[in-house]
Amino acid sequence: MSEEKLINENVNDQETQQPDYQDYIDTINDLRANSVSKDRYDKLVEEKKELIEALKSNSQVNLVNAEEERSIDEVKADLQDNPDGTNLEKWTLALEYRNKVMENGGRDPFLPNGRNYTYDQNDVIAAEKVANIIQRCIDESEGNPQLFNAKLGTFIKEDKVAKVLNKK
Numbered sequence: 066m067s068e069e070k071l072i073n074e075n076v077n078d079q080e081t082q083q084p085d086y087q088d089y090i091d092t093i094n095d096l097r098a099n100s101v102s103k104d105r106y107d108k109l110v111e112e113k114k115e116l117i118e119a120l121k122s123n124s125q126v127n128l129v130n131a132e133e134e135r136s137i138d139e140v141k142a143d144l145q146d147n148p149d150g151t152n153l154e155k156w157t158l159a160l161e162y163r164n165k166v167m168e169n170g171g172r173d174p175f176l177p178n179g180r181n182y183t184y185d186q187n188d189v190i191a192a193e194k195v196a197n198i199i200q201r202c203i204d205e206s207e208g209n210p211q212l213f214n215a216k217l218g219t220f221i222k223e224d225k226v227a228k229v230l231n232k233k
Contacts, residue, residue: 086185086186089186089189090185090186090189093186093189103200104164135161135165136165137162137165137166137169137171140158140161140162140165141162143158144158144159144162151210151213152210152213152214152217153203153206153208153209153210153213153214154210156199156202156203156213156217157203159199160196160199160200160203162174163175163196173189173192175192175193175195175196176188176189176192198217198220199217201216202216202217202220
């Protein structure tokens, strides 16, 4: 009887020690909902600089945006209708699509998706890491597709299984 009680206590202890990933996911989703994207932040910083310069020089600033915000569907259509684009163009569109979906409260398109799969905190972290690496490569390439490919290549690990299969 005492052995059975000890086993039940061990099982209960293990159940309470399991991490609750849903709390992490909820916290990240809250942060996303209450945060501003880097693009919007950079745009606001630039507008602030223009306003300060206008005040210094006693001139006026045109606050009307020349380019209108594109919808999620427009970005998605551009992404799908660009089969011959460079990796730089495709990844830039993919990140724009991801940011627009998430700004509108949607699920991160970079997360794994499957009928019988439930993503966890590790997947959320991995998706964010991929997005940050891609954005870094885009920023550092300064519009040069070849430089983008080279920078992206430094983050890609060789797939040994694919290498063996390609030799056959």
